[in-house]
Each structure stands twice: as C-alpha cells, then as structure tokens.
Amino acid sequence: MGLEYVRISPGFEKYMPKDYVDLVQYGQFGKQIDVQQLGQFKELVEEHPMCAGCFMAYFVRVFYAALPNPEDTIVIGTAGCARLALSQAAVPFIYGNYGDTNAVASGLKRALSIRFPDKTKDVVVIAGDGGLIDIGFGMTMHSWFRREKFTTIMVDNEVYGNTGGQESGMSPKGVQLKMAPKGKQFDKINAVELAKTAGCVYVAKLSPTNPKRIAKTIKRAILAARHFGPTFIHAYTSCNIEYSIPTEKVLEDARKREKQDFAFYEWMTDEVKEFFEEIEKKTEEVKA
Amino acid sequence: MPEQKVVDADYLLLEAPRERKFITGAQAMAEAVKRANVDIAIAYPITPQSEVMHLVGDIWAQGYLKDYYRAEEEYGAMSAIAGAVRGGARAFSATSGPGLLRGLEAIASWPGHRIPAVLGVLTRVVNAPLSIQPDNVEISYLLNCGMVVLHAENQQDVFDFTLASFVISEKVDVYIPIAVCTEGFFVTHAKGYVNMTPEDMKLPPRDPYKAPVPPTDCEIPPARIQRDAPVQKSNFMSYLIHAVWQQEIWASNIRAMKYIYKYLGGPIEVVNPEAEVFIVASGCAAAQGREAVRYAQLEGLNVGLVKVKSIRPFPEKEIREVLSKAKAIIVPEHNIVGWLAKEVKATIPNNDIVIGGPRVYGGMTLPVELIMEKVYQALGIKKEKKVVV
Numbered sequence: 002m003g004l005e006y007v008r009i010s011p012g013f014e015k016y017m018p019k020d021y022v023d024l025v026q027y028g029q030f031g032k033q034i035d036v037q038q039l040g041q042f043k044e045l046v047e048e049h050p051m052c053a054g055c056f057m058a059y060f061v062r063v064f065y066a067a068l069p070n071p072e073d074t075i076v077i078g079t080a081g082c083a084r085l086a087l088s089q090a091a092v093p094f095i096y097g098n099y100g101d102t103n104a105v106a107s108g109l110k111r112a113l114s115i116r117f118p119d120k121t122k123d124v125v126v127i128a129g130d131g132g133l134i135d136i137g138f139g140m141t142m143h144s145w146f147r148r149e150k151f152t153t154i155m156v157d158n159e160v161y162g163n164t165g166g167q168e169s170g171m172s173p174k175g176v177q178l179k180m181a182p183k184g185k186q187f188d189k190i191n192a193v194e195l196a197k198t199a200g201c202v203y204v205a206k207l208s209p210t211n212p213k214r215i216a217k218t219i220k221r222a223i224l225a226a227r228h229f230g231p232t233f234i235h236a237y238t239s240c241n242i243e244y245s246i247p248t249e250k251v252l253e254d255a256r257k258r259e260k261q262d263f264a265f266y267e268w269m270t271d272e273v274k275e276f277f278e279e280i281e282k283k284t285e286e287v288k289a
Numbered sequence: 290m291p292e293q294k295v296v297d298a299d300y301l302l303l304e305a306p307r308e309r310k311f312i313t314g315a316q317a318m319a320e321a322v323k324r325a326n327v328d329i330a331i332a333y334p335i336t337p338q339s340e341v342m343h344l345v346g347d348i349w350a351q352g353y354l355k356d357y358y359r360a361e362e363e364y365g366a367m368s369a370i371a372g373a374v375r376g377g378a379r380a381f382s383a384t385s386g387p388g389l390l391r392g393l394e395a396i397a398s399w400p401g402h403r404i405p406a407v408l409g410v411l412t413r414v415v416n417a418p419l420s421i422q423p424d425n426v427e428i429s430y431l432l433n434c435g436m437v438v439l440h441a442e443n444q445q446d447v448f449d450f451t452l453a454s455f456v457i458s459e460k461v462d463v464y465i466p467i468a469v470c471t472e473g474f475f476v477t478h479a480k481g482y483v484n485m486t487p488e489d490m491k492l493p494p495r496d497p498y499k500a501p502v503p504p505t506d507c508e509i510p511p512a513r514i515q516r517d518a519p520v521q522k523s524n525f526m527s528y529l530i531h532a533v534w535q536q537e538i539w540a541s542n543i544r545a546m547k548y549i550y551k552y553l554g555g556p557i558e559v560v561n562p563e564a565e566v567f568i569v570a571s572g573c574a575a576a577q578g579r580e581a582v583r584y585a586q587l588e589g590l591n592v593g594l595v596k597v598k599s600i601r602p603f604p605e606k607e608i609r610e611v612l613s614k615a616k617a618i619i620v621p622e623h624n625i626v627g628w629l630a631k632e633v634k635a636t637i638p639n640n641d642i643v644i645g646g647p648r649v650y651g652g653m654t655l656p657v658e659l660i661m662e663k664v665y666q667a668l669g670i671k672k673e674k675k676v677v678v
Contacts, residue, residue, distance in 0.1 A: 006507065006508055006509055006510045007510070072507065073507045074507070075505055075506075075507065077372075080519075084519075093505045093507060095372070095375060095505055096519055097368060097371060097372075097395075097398070097402070098368065098394055098395055098398050099394070101364065101365075101368035101371075101395060104360070104361075104364070104365040104366075104368035104369045104372065105368050105369065105371055105372035105375075106372060107365075107369045107372060108329070108331070108368070108369035108370060108371065108372025108373035108374075108375075108376065108378075108380070109372035109373065109375055109376040109505065110372075110376075111329055111356050111369075111372075111373060111376075111378070112328065112329065112372070112373040112374070112375075112376025112377055112378035112380075113376050113377075113506060114356075115328050115329065115355045115356055115378055116328075116376070116377050116378065116506065117506070122506070122507060139361050139362060139365065140361060140364070140365045140368065142361075143360070143361035143365060147358065
C-alpha cells in the first residue's frame with residue numbers, strides 16, 4: 002500500500018496535526034531525498050531526547066533521510082540509546098525485549114513476505130553493541146546464518162550508555178568502565194568478520210564523518226537485503242558522555258577513529274556487486 | 290498443496306462432523322494446527338515437546354502452513370513469534386519445561402504486546418536434578434503473565450483446546466496469547482480416542498485489522514505507529530500508562546471466559562455435583578481424579594470431581610458455587626509446589642477444608658490409591674494398609 006496510507010483523506014487536512022500535514026507535504030514519503038538537503042525538508046525524526054552532542058543521534062537522523070522506501074519500512078530496536086530517537090520517528094517502530102531484535106525481525110519479515118508476496122517491505126534493525134553483540138548475539142548470528150532478508154545496523158558506542166556506562170563486548174581493550182573497574186580484559190569483538198563468516202551478503206564499517214557516504218551505505222544495505230540476504234553495517238557512534246568527549250570534539254573524535262580502526266570498509270558478494278553495477282549503469286543511462 | 294475449505298469458526302468448532310481417531314497427544318495438537326489456517330510455526334527441540342513440532346513441520350512440508358523453521362533457541366523462537374504476529378500472521382509454537390523458562394521473558398511480554406499466538410506447553414521437569422519426565426510445575430510460572438492458560442486432561446482436550454485457542458485469542462476483546470498445557474509423555478506420547486473435525490476444513494485466515502492494536506505492516510494509517518513503547522519516564526503519567534495497559538490485559542483475560550464457555554463448554558467440568566467430598570484437579574490429575582470418583586462409587590462413597598480446564602482466567606465464581614456445600618476438597622497434582630491447591634484455597638472462603646495433595650513429581654505417576662487415601666482421610670475412614678509380602 003505504501004503511500005496510500007500516509008496520504009490524508011481529502012477534506013481532512015485541516016483536522017490533522019500540522020506536524021503530520023507537514024510530513025506528508027514537505028517530507029520524504031514518495032521521494033528520494035539527497036541527504037545533503039538535511040534541514041530543507043520535513044525530516045522523519047526531529048525531536049528526540051538524546052544527549053547534546055550525541056553522534057548516534059546524528060547517525061539516526063542521516064539514517065532516516067537515507068531510507069529508500071520510508072513509507073514501507075519498519076524499524077526494530079531494543080533497549081539502548083538509539084531507540085530514544087527511533088521511537089519518535091514517523092516510521093513504524095517495534096521495541097521488543099532485551100536483545101531480541103533479530104529474532105523479531107525474522108518473524109516480522111517472514112510474516113510480511115507471506116502476506117504481501119508482491120510488495121516491497123523493508124525491515125531494518127538498529128541496535129547497539131550491547132543489544133546485538135552481547136545479549137542478542139545468538140539471535141543476531143542465527144538470523145544471518147538463516148539468511149534472513151533484512152538489514153542490521155549496529156550503532157556502536159562501545160558502552161552500555163543507557164544503563165549508565167558499563168563495559169560491552171565492543172568496548173576497546175583496557176578501557177575502564179563500570180563493571181570493568183580494572184579496565185576491559187579482552188579485545189573489541191570483530192563484528193564485521195563475524196558478519197561475513199555468518200553469511201551477510203553486504204557488510205560495511207564506517208565512522209560517520211561523511212553524510213553522503215553514510216546514506217549510500219544505508220541504501221545499499223537495504224537494497225541488498227531486499228533481494229539477496231542479510232546485510233550489516235557497523236557504525237561508530239561515540240558516547241560523548243561516558244567517554245568524556247567534549248561536544249565540540251565529537252566530529253574530531255570520529256575522524257580520529259576513522260584513521261585508526263574505523264576506516265571505511267565495504268564488502269559484498271559478487272552477486273550483490275553485479276546488482277549495484279547494473280543499477281548504477283541504468284542511473285547513468287537515464288542521466289545521459 | 291492440500292485442498293482445504295475455509296469454514297466459519299463457530300461451525301468448525303461447534304457443528305462440523307467429527308471423525309474418531311486413535312492418536313497421541315502430540316498428533317492431536319498437530320492435527321488441530323492443521324485445521325487452524327496457521328501461517329507460520331517456529332520450532333525448537335526439547336523433549337517431550339519435539340514430537341509436536343516434528344509433526345507440525347511435516348504438515349508444513351505437506352503445504353498446510355506457509356512457513357516453518359527451526360529457531361536458534363526458545364528466546365529466539367518466542368521473539369520471532371512476536372515479530373510474525375505483529376506482522377499480521379497467525380503463528381504457533383510449542384515448548385516444554387526448561388524451554389518454556391528460557392522463552393519466558395518473551396512469552397511474559399506477549400500479552401502486553403497484544404500478541405494473539407497459541408503456544409503448546411508439554412510439561413516436564415524444570416528444576417534440578419534435571420529430568421525429562423512429566424511434572425507440571427512450569428505452569429505456575431505462566432499464571433502471572435496475563436495470558437490465557439488452559440490445561441488439557443487428554444488427547445481430545447488437546448485437540449479441542451488448541452483449535453479453539455486460535456479463535457479465542459484473536460477475538461478483538463481478548464487479543465492475548467493462549468497457552469495450551471498438557472503433561473508430557475502421559476498425554477503427548479500416549480494414544481487416546483480423539484473426535485476430530487474433517488481434515489479438509491480449516492478456520493478462516495487471521496484478519497489482523499480486526500484488532501485492538503494495529504499490525505505493523507505499513508498498510509494502515511497513521512504513518513506514525515510505535516508498537517510496544519517502553520514507558521520511559523519516571524512520572525505519574527508513565528506509571529498510569531503502564532497501569533491502565535496491564536489492567537486492560539487482565540480484563541482481556543477475564544473476557545476470554547465467555548468464549549471458553551462457548552467453545553469449550555465452560556472452564557470447569559463437574560462430576561457428581563451433590564458430592565460431599567470433591568477432588569479438584571486439572572490436566573492428567575483430573576483423569577486420575579475421575580478414576581478415583583469411580584473407585585469411590587464402587588465403595589459407596591459420595592465423591593465428586595471438579596476438573597479445571599481454564600487456569601487463567603481462573604473460574605473463581607464457578608468453583609465457589611460448586612464447592613459451597615463441600616465438606617472436604619482434595620487437590621491432587623503433578624508438581625511439588627501445589628499451585629492448583631493454592632489457587633483453590635485463595636478462591637473459597639472456608640479454605641481449611643482443602644487437603645493439598647497427593648502430589649507427585651519428577652516423573653512419577655499418580656496412582657488412584659494415593660487419591661483414595663486422602664478420600665478416606667477426609668471421610669474419617671480408617672483402612673488397614675495392605676502389605677505385599
């Protein structure tokens with residue numbers, strides 16, 4: 002149905018909240034937005050209660066602007082910081098139990114495929130390092146082993162931010178956090194290699210320094226999941242509170258990490274590569 | 290794909306012709322699923338449940354279901370059920386003992402998430418020393434979840450309760466999950482006669498728009514839907530949101546009662562309503578209680594049975610009424626904690642007449658003689674113990 006359910010029935014415009022009318026008239030539904038136009042259209046997520054200077058909030062904002070099909074997308078999250086913004090977006094959002102995202106997404110995607118075999122319905126999980134790689138690890142991995150067709154985006158702030166700053170499996174070795182009073186004893190888990198081994202068809206790792214590239218990566222991950230299988234993006238989204246990064250230094254920190262362990266990385270199967278080449282060829286033909 | 294005609298739910302449950310088969314409890318559950326127009330079933334192995342989901346897998350392979358898979362473990366299975374049901378599908382799973390407890394975080398959230406799923410619970414030991422044997426202590430963990438909990442005595446009940454549960458759970462004024470419990474092995478692996486509706490008839494498909502909460506499928510307005518928001522703030526408004534939501538869940542649970550009357554003949558069955566001593570029992574213990582009533586009759590003793598089919602909603606009014614003139618109440622159970630005895634004691638005003646037990650657990654059978662000992666105790670009859678040399 003897509004756009005049909007978003008549109009306001011004629012005559013009802015003046016009774017709908019202005020916010021909703023703006024979404025339909027000046028929002029992204031039914032359009033492809035260039036992420037560099039952020040601030041010039043009605044965004045899917047505007048207000049959120051995340052901390053000042055939070056880079057995860059910025060990433061989430063870019064994520065929504067990048068959705069290829071927002072009117073037919075369902076986002077799934079779990080406990081953690083990201084859901085504070087995800088739950089306020091104009092895209093259906095499911096918040097289940099602790100770390101259950103990839104199991105819920107498996108059931109949901111299958112149900113939608115049964116009910117709407119001829120329609121495109123994108124399912125995207127956005128959860129943190131704790132949700133996906135600690136408590137939800139088994140479900141994350143098995144959704145990939147089963148080749149479930151949805152996208153998983155890990156917003157990695159290297160800490161349990163929402164519960165007050167505890168160590169996670171993705172915290173760097175040696176970092177002193179709550180529940181790691183002597184510093185973390187083991188290395189950051191290599192989520193990207195796990196994703197490749199487990200059967201993801203498109204895997205990317207990034208530090209959010211370049212909005213255009215973030216948007217392209219998100220679009221690719223969603224399109225590849227639609228047609229081929231599980232896809233995964235590992236995004237560094239620092240916690241400026243628990244890691245004491247001054248607000249004005251958040252971007253600087255992201256650039257620094259990009260030079261260290263978060264250099265942009267993109268991997269895909271040959272099949273997916275051909276698919277994107279085909280799409281890009283068509284786009285160029287249209288332009289020409 | 291097998292040809293099945295969609296028929297009206299009331300017709301299928303109440304009027305359709307029935308054919309008598311001699312099958313196991315596991316078969317009875319799968320046969321009910323076959324007739325329930327289920328979209329997706331999600332399985333995970335655990336003894337003694339596995340047999341049920343093997344058979345459900347077989348009927349998926351035959352084309353009766355649209356999707357089926359073996360999940361990573363029960364928390365994943367139960368979470369995926371929640372995802373599928375939110376997406377508008379009709380879903381089924383089954384589990385046993387430790388599997389139920391592993392999935393319980395997800396299961397306990399189903400009612401509040403308004404997930405009308407049907408879950409088979411084929412009971413077994415959950416506590417250490419671990420064992421796969423029959424014991425129904427796990428039902429006590431389900432009592433405070435908000436879901437409807439039915440307890441089947443035999444293979445026929447398993448078929449009837451399972452098929453009716455799909456209809457009851459999706460009623461707009463109920464819309465919470467239903468657990469169909471029965472004892473593992475004693476019922477799942479033993480055969481009994483089951484009168485079944487025709488194989489070529491099935492329930493109408495789920496209509497996810499006939500619901501108190503919308504499905505998450507991007508098909509209906511408004512664009513801004515959040516399912517299952519956590520209540521994030523610490524203020525009175527957020528306490529109130531949680532409170533009214535849970536009040537509605539428990540009200541929904543009580544509203545299921547009228548459908549239990551309509552489709553299952555009520556939450557209790559009474560044998561010999563004029564008795565002075567009553568056995569109150571559920572599941573397999575009710576079968577043994579039935580046999581004890583027969584023994585008592587042969588001995589000229591006035592003993593009756595109240596079989597409790599619905600544990601949630603608990604038939605408080607009905608039980609108070611039936612037991613109003615009882616002189617003694619015996620509650621035989623297949624668990625150590627005596628959860629049914631506690632329920633009965635909390636229900637009647639004169640609960641000093643309740644004799645908790647006999648209780649067997651860890652896989653023991655429940656000999657009728659054990660129940661009869663309590664009957665004699667209640668009636669003040671002294672019997673000499675027979676000693677077998």
